[in-house]
Amino acid sequence: MKKGEKRKQELLKIAYKMFLTKGYENTSVDEIIEEAGIAKGTYYYYFESKEQMLEEVIEMMIGQEAEVARQVLNSGMDVVQKILGIMAAFRPTQEETTIENALHQQENALMHNKVKKRLMAAAIPLLAEAAEEGNRQGIFCCDHVPERVKLLLIVGNELFDEENFTESDVAVFIDMAEKLLGAKAGSMDYIKGLIGQTRCKNGEKE
Amino acid sequence: MKKGEKRKQELLKIAYKMFLTKGYENTSVDEIIEEAGIAKGTYYYYFESKEQMLEEVIEMMIGQEAEVARQVLNSGMDVVQKILGIMAAFRPTQEETTIENALHQQENALMHNKVKKRLMAAAIPLLAEAAEEGNRQGIFCCDHVPERVKLLLIVGNELFDEENFTESDVAVFIDMAEKLLGAKAGSMDYIKGLIGQTRCKNGEKE
DNA sequence: CTCCTTTTTCGACCATCGGTCGATTTTATA
DNA sequence: TATAAAATCGACCGATGGTCGAAAAAGGAG
Numbered sequence: 001m002k003k004g005e006k007r008k009q010e011l012l013k014i015a016y017k018m019f020l021t022k023g024y025e026n027t028s029v030d031e032i033i034e035e036a037g038i039a040k041g042t043y044y045y046y047f048e049s050k051e052q053m054l055e056e057v058i059e060m061m062i063g064q065e066a067e068v069a070r071q072v073l074n075s076g077m078d079v080v081q082k083i084l085g086i087m088a089a090f091r092p093t094q095e096e097t098t099i100e101n102a103l104h105q106q107e108n109a110l111m112h113n114k115v116k117k118r119l120m121a122a123a124i125p126l127l128a129e130a131a132e133e134g135n136r137q138g139i140f141c142c143d144h145v146p147e148r149v150k151l152l153l154i155v156g157n158e159l160f161d162e163e164n165f166t167e168s169d170v171a172v173f174i175d176m177a178e179k180l181l182g183a184k185a186g187s188m189d190y191i192k193g194l195i196g197q198t199r200c201k202n203g204e205k206e
Numbered sequence: 207m208k209k210g211e212k213r214k215q216e217l218l219k220i221a222y223k224m225f226l227t228k229g230y231e232n233t234s235v236d237e238i239i240e241e242a243g244i245a246k247g248t249y250y251y252y253f254e255s256k257e258q259m260l261e262e263v264i265e266m267m268i269g270q271e272a273e274v275a276r277q278v279l280n281s282g283m284d285v286v287q288k289i290l291g292i293m294a295a296f297r298p299t300q301e302e303t304t305i306e307n308a309l310h311q312q313e314n315a316l317m318h319n320k321v322k323k324r325l326m327a328a329a330i331p332l333l334a335e336a337a338e339e340g341n342r343q344g345i346f347c348c349d350h351v352p353e354r355v356k357l358l359l360i361v362g363n364e365l366f367d368e369e370n371f372t373e374s375d376v377a378v379f380i381d382m383a384e385k386l387l388g389a390k391a392g393s394m395d396y397i398k399g400l401i402g403q404t405r406c407k408n409g410e411k412e
Numbered sequence: 413c414t415c416c417t418t419t420t421t422c423g424a425c426c427a428t429c430g431g432t433c434g435a436t437t438t439t440a441t442a
Numbered sequence: 443t444a445t446a447a448a449a450t451c452g453a454c455c456g457a458t459g460g461t462c463g464a465a466a467a468a469g470g471a472g
Contacts, residue, residue, distance in 0.1 A: 004419080029459060039422040041462080050459065109315035147378040154364045155357055172353040172386075179385040180378075210448075235430060245451040247433080252449095256430065413472105420467070425460105432455075439448070 008046045011036055016057050024054055024111035054111060058118050065089050066122040073126050079134040080190060086130060087194055090123050092161075105162075116157055124150050131181060141182035148180050160195055170195055214252045217242055222263050230260055230317035260317060264324050271295050272328040279332050285340040286396060292336060293400055296329050298367070311368075322363055330356050337387060347388035354386050366401055376401055 014036050018027045029050055033043050047053040072085035105112060128149045134140040142148055155173060159165050170192060178188050220242050224233045235256055239249050253259040278291035311318060334355045340346040348354055361379060365371050376398060384394050 007420090028457080030457085040460080041423070042421050044460070045420065106319065107316065109319045110313065113312065113315045113319075144374050144378050147372075147374045148382075150375070151361055151365070151378060151382060154361055158360045158364060159357070166353075168350050168353045169356070172350050172357060176354075176357060176382065176386055180382055213449090234428075236428085246431080247452070248450050250431070416469105416471090418467100418469075420465105422465075423462105425462085427458105427460090429458080430456100433453095435451085437448105437450070439446105441446080442444090 007042075011038075011043070011046060012053070012057055012060055015053055016060065019054070019057060019111060023108040025107050051110075054114065058111075058115055061115070062090075062118045062122050065119075066126070069123070069126050073130060079130060079137060079139055082130045082133070083127065084190065084194060086123065086126050090119055091194075120150070120153055120157075123153060127153070134181070134183075139183060139187070142180070152177055152180060217244075217249070217252060218259070218263055218266055221259055222266065225260070225263060225317060229314040231313055260320065264317075264321055267321070268296075268324045268328050271325075272332070275329070275332050279336060285336060285343060285345055288336045288339070289333065290396065290400060292329070292332050293362075296325055297400070326356070326359055326363075329359060333359070340387070340389075345389060345393070348386070358383055358386060 011032070015027070015032055018032060018035065029040070029043060033040055036043075047056070066089075069086045069089035072082055072089060075082070075085075077085065124146055128146040131140055131145050131149055135142065135145065155176070159169055159173060174188055174191050175185075177183070177191065178185055181188075217238070221233070221238055224238060224241065235246070235249060239246055242249075253262070272295075275292045275295035278288055278295060281288070281291075283291065330352055334352040337346055337351050337355055341348065341351065361382070365375060365379060380394050380397050381391075383389070383397065384391055387394075
């Protein structure tokens with residue numbers, strides 16, 4: 001038989017997929033164990049509770065993304081590319097932006113919040129380090145780098161994961177990022193590209 | 207007997223208190239009807255579902271706060287006082303910052319999100335109007351006022367409703383607010399007072 | 413191989429929760 | 443007073459997360 005850890009990883013992967021496609025709240029333990037072909041007792045042999053399992057799933061997700069981001073940081077790219085790369089690494093994948101998942105976002109608030117929190121903790125230090133590098137190169141000019149990065153991440157998360165943002169929002173966000181980091185006006189327009197990947201309700205027409 | 211609307215208001219008030227003290231998810235319909243001394247059928251005579259009731263509770267909360275805020279806006283105060291007054295009106299009251307509530311914040315994500323969303327919709331136009339006034343008086347100098355106010359509210363909400371913020375966070379936030387609105391550096395330090403009301407984990411000495 | 417311990421698996425069972433529904437009582441109305 | 447409408451009741455339901463004691467596998471030790 002599977003030797004414990006293997007089975008746990010298998011269960012995590014199954015739950016990961018189901019949580020992403022159907023949402024955490026809408027995925028029952030019964031469904032998970034049915035998909036895995038195990039009994040309930042087995043499930044609770046590996047996990048204390050459904051919520052604790054969610055935490056492990058998130059840890060797994062973010063851990064992988066953080067690894068990619070760290071490689072970017074330690075690469076030879078220039079600062080702008082590093083920042084873009086790190087942000088891309090933590091970007092929700094296409095799977096995660098399924099219609100299903102987007103629609104049930106509201107009732108999926110618990111998972112959404114936990115992911116956000118964990119993602120912030122992982123992304124801030126990496127982006128801060130990249131920003132420090134930018135500081136040294138004169139691209140940015142500011143103190144309290146981690147705090148500033150934190151603010152940017154908060155706004156980015158909150159503003160762009162819904163579909164309720166306009167082009168004006170994006171423009172103001174970039175303006176804010178530049179001023180917050182002490183960058184030259186217009187020098188961070190490249191952020192537009194990152195956001196543009198998601199569907200964006202145009203402020204003017206529609 | 208009570209004539210319908212009265213009873214509904216009574217139920218809303220009871221639920222309001224329980225949601226604040228115990229959290230939405232941790233308050234069962236059974237507990238509400240026990241507190242109110244009615245049967246389950248009566249409850250569902252007035253509300254389609256527990257979640258729909260939550261929406262009405264929130265509407266009630268925000269509605270009252272918005273009324274106060276609007277009075278401030280239409281008063282003769284100067285701009286700074288108006289801004290402070292409006293923000294104070296939408297501030298969580300002491301009841302809402304109970305230990306109980308703060309601790310269960312995570313598992314209370316659904317209610318928390320809905321409140322945030324509704325609060326934003328109510329507060330943005332009022333604060334934007336005040337900011338426009340500041341623009342006219344030369345205190346601020348910026349375009350896209352509603353968008354900028356929106357960003358500030360997002361950050362303020364996300365940053366200060368947890369207890370994980372430091373003095374540096376506050377300083378950077380104020381710096382950002384000034385730059386975002388085009389205010390003179392240091393001219394918005396008065397915001398510190400508002401935030402100081404909440405307990406704040408000091409960045410340096412724990 | 414045998415005996416014993418440990419790990420893993422099983423599934424019946426449970427309490428709680430949000431919600432339904434037909435019956436019944438109360439209130440308003442003509 | 444008869445009748446319709448509004449309001450109340452509580453037994454009941456299906457789904458859900460979680461428990462528990464027993465049984466099967468796996469792993470040595472002699």
